[in-house]
Amino acid sequence: MKILIVEDEPELRETIRASLIKEKFVVETASDYHTAMLKVNDYNYDCILLDIMLPGGSGLDLLKELKQLHRSDSVLIISAKDSLEDKVYGLDLGADDYLTKPFHLAELNARVKSIIRRKQTQGDISIELGNLKLWPDNREVVVEGEPLQLNRKEYDLLYYFVVNPNRVINKMSLAEAVWGDNIDQADSLDFIYSQVKNLRRKLKQAGATVEVNAVYGFGYKLSEL
Incomplete structure (x- = not known):
């Protein structure tokens, strides 16, 4: 955020x-x-x-x-x-x-x-999408009631995807949302690729019913399976 x-x-x-x-x-x-x-x-x-x-x-x-x-x-x-x-x-x-x-x-x-x-x-304390649930106030994530351990950047990316479901998001928008004024320190867009790759792996391993899909030549989109 x-x-x-x-x-x-x-x-x-x-x-x-x-x-x-x-x-x-x-x-x-x-x-x-x-x-x-x-x-x-x-x-x-x-x-x-x-x-x-x-x-x-x-x-x-x-x-x-x-x-x-x-x-x-x-x-x-x-x-x-x-x-x-x-x-x-x-x-x-x-x-x-x-x-x-x-x-x-x-x-x-x-x-x-x-x-x-x-x-x-809409005033709710938590956000739900599929079997994924986030609590923005304390940055907690669960899948089917089980905690999902994410590092800070992985969580920031997931939150941005969840509040923009089914929307194709370009890599620069992701970088700006997660790094802000420090975007130049993000080691170009390769770091975005690495963090998204790790996030996708963790969601899949946890059995999440949402998936981050790459949109060739543009960016990524979070969708329910």
Whole structure:
């Protein structure tokens, strides 16, 4: 799951980033309006943490742009502005939640998870596909009730496939979803091939009724058998 933090205060931005990384999210950051716009135009995110007051523009203008582009990225506004008018305006523009600074990191993490769960799993704590079941909050996977042991990247790939079932996904989209800003460290797309190969083997050995199929010349698709 990939998060974008749009926050101009360096210390707070890094504190939030470190906290979300501990929760196993892939995290990208932007410190100003222009950088944030470049990122949201190029990539999709499971959740965007958006400050209102930014160098070069307003976070609310960025939110308007997201909605004009018909993007489905969830948005959590994080702002020092605590007026009811600002909250209502932000929510009316399409934000999913509004958190006033200062806040506890535990509350921030809980709200991010809740937003993603509401958007991608219709509020359910778990996601099911065939005989496969995932709990995103604690990154657990079972097949027919038996735990399936995956490394971090294998889990991230599986989660991305499960929330996009029967959709052909190109390798670059997979790399961006799993590595974010560190995509260049993924050793090109060969590492994606290796991780997907291991994931396919583990699913088959566990008797999963879903399978990751290669789509020649494009990428992969997760389908039920």
